[in-house]
Amino acid sequence: MSDAQRVNVANAVERLAWTMVREMLELEPDAGPRPDLPDADLRQMWLAALTSLLAIRDSAEQLAASAALSAAQRGADYPAIGDAAGMTRQGARRKWPGLAGLSDERQRKLAWWNRRRDQFVQCARAVLATSEEWPRLALLRERLDDIEHASPAERIDAFDMALIDAHTVALGAPTPAEAAAAHASGLLSALTADAYAAANSRSALLSREDSACAADGCLSEPVVELWRPDLGQRPVPSCRGHAVEALGEPATRIVAAYQPDIALSVFAEAHAED
Structure with missing residues (x-):
């Protein structure tokens, strides 16, 4: 200047x-x-x-x-x-700490969004249409509207905000009583977990406190974290096999993934989807 x-x-x-x-x-x-x-x-x-x-x-x-x-x-x-x-x-x-690597993270996020955008939006809309009103659901509805009306340059930022609200819904929204609504809620949680995993670097994905599945006696490597009502208010790591088993309970949700694209795969296996 x-x-x-x-x-x-x-x-x-x-x-x-x-x-x-x-x-x-x-x-x-x-x-x-x-x-x-x-x-x-x-x-x-x-x-x-x-x-x-x-x-x-x-x-x-x-x-x-x-x-x-x-x-x-x-x-x-x-x-x-x-x-x-x-x-x-x-x-x-x-x-301004923490700025290194953000460009790579943004590109990974854009790549995931381009692949999964329609599925994420459709799933979120299904949750909104079939779930009881809850403050975060109202915010998620606003975020989806923001995505639809945002310019291409603004859309990824709107998606970031939608992810935050979707993750909060995964952690705190009541499980819908109707089976289709509960399935949509679980699928949205899995998609959100995969989105965060796709945006993170490999080192970030590997930096976790627990190195084994939380199931008694299981030494297998965890691939996801589950929100299980029977285990209190803290997400627990789970290997693929125990995650598939636990997801038979509608109130159980995937809230984090340790590998890109793993959460959706585990959810699909649990519900016998292709």
């Missing part, structure tokens, strides 16, 4: 700050800190200006963090982000 551009930015910020001051103090549109005003009035104006400028700074920091995140999701690395922010890559990493 050139010196002239920086001057323009400073002038724009100053104009915005004084517009905020006039609104805060209910002053006339052309009011400002004139030398002939009493000290008490000037003091009030400058304190209001300080408040306004700090609010602008905080908003700019939030927007900068959002810009760094969006840049990282589209391939920018820390050296590039640091250069844009006028700092070293180490400084950028300290200021």
